[in-house]
Amino acid sequence: MSAFTDLYSFNNLKLAWQRIRTGQNTFYKSFYRHTYDAYAISLEKNLQLLSDSIRTSVFQPSSSERIFIPKNNGLQRPITLLCIEDQIVLQAIANIYAIKFRSKRKLVYDMGVCSNRLNRNPSSIFFYERWQDSWQLFKKTVFSNYDAGFRYVADFDLSAFFDTISHDLIVKQYAPKSGNKDFCDFVKVCLKTWTPENYTHGIPQGPNASSFLAECVLLPIDKAFENSVCKYVRYVDDIRIMGKSYNDVHNGVVNLDTLCRARGLIPHSGKFGIKQAKSRTDALGSMPSLSYSEDLFKYPVKTRKIFYSSLTNKKDHIRDPSRFKYILYRSNPDEEFLRHALRLIPRHPELIDTFAFYLSRFGQRRKITNQLIRLLKVGSPFEYIEGNYWLLLASSSSQTQIAKVIYPAINRHKQLNGHPLMICIGIYNVLNESKDLKVFNYLCKSLKKETMFSIRTNVLAKLTPKSNSLAFRRLIKTCLQDSSIDVAVLSAWYIGYHGLPIDKFKVDQSSIAPQALNILISLGIVKGKGPSLVGSLGILVSRRLNLKKPWSGWKRFLSVDYKHCHRLFVLAEKAFDESPTTWMGCMDSFNDLVIRHLLEQLSAKYPSLKIQKTISKNGELIDFGVILQPGSYLERNEPNLHKFFNNFHLRRNKLPTSHAKDKKTQAVSRALGRQERNEYVNTLKKGYNEFFKIVGREGL
Known part of the structure; x- marks a missing residue:
């Protein structure tokens, strides 16, 4: 297959999506947290739409948006915000580049290229090795060179690195003999659209994929120092030239300057200088090197x-x-x-x-x-x-x-x-x-x-x-009908998350963006062709909690809240693999509704008993935490059920998406990890086994 065919294959687009979700560029991803969750609800269907649109030339990249972060020199660093499908396409492009350049980049690892190292497993959903490990390797390499007598050091930095990378140079790196025309033309169109003013240079700064394309551009420069008398150590665009004499380093710097300028890259004149390092730390320079516990x-x-x-x-x-x-x-x-x-x-x-x-x-x-x-x-x-x-x-x-x-x-x-x-x-x-x-x-x-x-x-x-x-x-x-996929899919998620009836908005289904419509169909909010719900709620719960058989009474038990509970569970399932924290939040909301219905039905069956109210005297919902608090009806009368649901809710309260810190202990909130998520699945299994015992006993 051609590179272009590989690019839009469903498997490559899905791998691109997974690598975006697992990337360590948390600041960049913070602008998209809810959009990612929304798109994931109908992921397979929407990725297939994206694949078909690229294959048939319907796909058009969208213009990017920028924020500017202040730097310590009084200037600003631009961060490029791409719409969600453009991010997937950019990562899919990087996946293709990674296949070609994986072995070539390994050759320069040993000489001191430490940044953006690809995961050792080519099919891993994690694109890079941990940046923390790469950064530690950079420090160790500098220290090792210093200990070996390379005491003269030049700090070399590139000015506006991402903004000066030529689109033609990126394409020529992949196809030096002008092959793979469809793929190369597509890459150039995308990069030009994502660049302000449609310039022919500059790549988006922020997405993980851009960092690898930049590494590919620097590869010929890295290889040029393979047999140098100097030591060449690089972390992204921060380069150390280390030598045993001033002249060795100066010659190396002149060579590096020539190589960079030949590729349209501009050395930062204010950051250049050759010094005789007095210590390991001095050799490392001004870059942070804290290692406190x-x-x-x-x-x-x-x-x-x-x-x-x-x-x-x-x-x-x-x-x-x-x-x-x-x-x-x-x-x-x-x-x-x-x-x-x-x-x-x-x-x-x-x-x-x-x-x-x-x-x-x-x-x-x-x-x-x-x-x-x-x-x-x-x-x-x-x-x-x-x-x-x-x-x-x-x-x-x-x-x-x-x-x-x-x-x-x-x-x-x-x-x-x-x-x-x-x-x-x-x-x-x-x-x-x-x-x-x-x-x-x-x-x-x-x-x-x-x-x-x-x-x-x-x-x-x-x-x-x-x-x-x-x-x-x-x-x-308006948002449901918006031409921006991000806005449309987020509005569909918003309707499902808040349980809003679609008819309130009087929107014609044919005018809803296809990706948003897929989400609404997946959540059971509208009917139509597209991805359907994965079975009934009973099957979903049974499958996730590994129960012996599905319970068929969910629709009767939840009554008017059945559809909303179904949506919450679908939202949780879509987030299970890629965002455990989101999964726990959705599941706790699902548990909230289940427990409320249980208490309301027990209260209706036993009106003389003082069963916990779920609505206050002024008509407001009583907080789930209050319903589960110590001394509550559930703790006194159904202690096993209470224990499991309360443990789950307490952990949910300690998520960063719930509170910044624990109210009592002031401990910093922690995201839910995958191993811990699996432990709480087991907690839910025990909790719902107790729940089914109660509804069976009471005939609910």
């Missing part, structure tokens, strides 16, 4: 010592960003650290993600809100910074404080020129916290007019559903 934080005195060592003597600036970030990402909320963090935020825009992560752990705090309001009044030249200020304001403010900033937020939104991505996302999140229906309608109307898929998906995922709002219903209808 997390046990360190059992000793608060030592933690504070490291924290303050990262600051200047006056504590008004950060002199060691690596230590500072290390402490804030791992330490518990601390009032003293908070005081310093709030003062240092405006002085170090390059560390905004670190500050945002740490401040989010404190929940609603007036001190944080007041500082954010002051910072917003002062303003920032960085869109990314202001956007994060608004996002933090949304999460740290009480309803009273939110009410005070709503209209300043709306006024700021009206003043915006264009659609600055991060600022819009931040302001919309603040508006979503308001209880005022007028504000909500303004939010929906504004979101309906947005043209950037990244804004709409990131805001829609968190939007509070209010079916009584006409603006809300029009927004969802």
